[in-house]
Amino acid sequence: MTDDKPETRIQKKNREAILDGALDVFSAQGFKGATVDQIAEAAGLSKPNLLYYFASKEAIHRALIDATLDDWLAPLTAIDRDGDPVEEIVGYVIRKLEMSRDMPRESRLFANEVLQGAPHITDVIGGRLTELVDLQAALFQDWIDAGRLAPIEPHHLIFSIWATTQHYADFEVQVAGILGGTPESRFEEAQQFLGTFYRRALTPG
């Protein structure tokens, strides 16, 4: 166990604390609304010490996007071509809703980013994301052509799934203000609603 590795245990711990704190702050306030001071405080470090690990606020944000993007897009690739079309898509809806419940900060991080013109992820949208979506949309279209899914434009179907599921994370204050109840009860209702809704809209015949 030599020690010339690029990352010591303490460095790893600090980097993780910084990224976690940055996720808190960027997701709640957006890029410009976030301050390095707030991130440092959330991470339990002084500002200069934080800037010893990351060269700038931009660099923290970039690292955070890099660290979360894969997780965030993962469900899109988990749809099984050999499964039942309606159940596969409803399953995707439910997974996305669970992510809104379990990773609301990530949802808001990307919502803030896209809402303000996606200045830091233009390459992702123009590249990987479009490829992934086109791929799944083609699969949906195959299912439709085979009569196993009610005819509907697949890209817009994907948008509707993103919109309806991420809504519960991104606009949570509004949802909570209107519905009341607990986070758990709200997500249970949402799960029930979305399952029913998408089954009706997608079942052929």
Place this chain on the structure above:
Amino acid sequence: MTDDKPETRIQKKNREAILDGALDVFSAQGFKGATVDQIAEAAGLSKPNLLYYFASKEAIHRALIDATLDDWLAPLTAIDRDGDPVEEIVGYVIRKLEMSRDMPRESRLFANEVLQGAPHITDVIGGRLTELVDLQAALFQDWIDAGRLAPIEPHHLIFSIWATTQHYADFEVQVAGILGGTPESRFEEAQQFLGTFYRRALTPG
């Protein structure tokens, strides 16, 4: 025509220019991301001159929310209890989609606000908005009880309508990046998609 009225023509024109410029800037960058300089430039005034009309950045934002909120919530009250339930709700969906097309700045203004915890409109969410939604949700429930609408939780139905329609304004860069085409072609597709989608999910039997 005496001149002791609180507002002259030139004041009115300047106030409107400021609010219009502020709508540009706040909707694109959020409250913290916006600067008074940018708003002044968008309004065609100097910064001190702008601050002659509004005491602070906060005051501009408040005035803007006040000036746009009524328009933004109007469609919610336009649903006709005596119409055909499915067509009334689909009509609401289409009106909301048209608002995403025609008032994208207002959509993003409120999206920014809610996404970041609605610090400036807590009273609206806890008050007027909840009342309006509860009222319409009760109407939907009546329709369901009468067997004229497929059974579905009405509050979540309203959320889904907001989410799916405002998505096209709030996340336009992403939608445009994935779909390509023109704004017109995208909205036509969306209209087609959402009409089909909600008719299927809401038609009873």
Place this chain on the structure above:
DNA sequence: GTCTATATAAGGATAGAC
């Protein structure tokens, strides 16, 4: 009502001691 100049504060980033 509108401008130039400026006060004042916040925030990003660095210097240099330890």
Place this chain on the structure above:
DNA sequence: GTCTATCCTTATATAGAC
């Protein structure tokens, strides 16, 4: 690696002349 002190830029807001 971590801290205190500080620099520098940006941004809100005001003063005061015209």
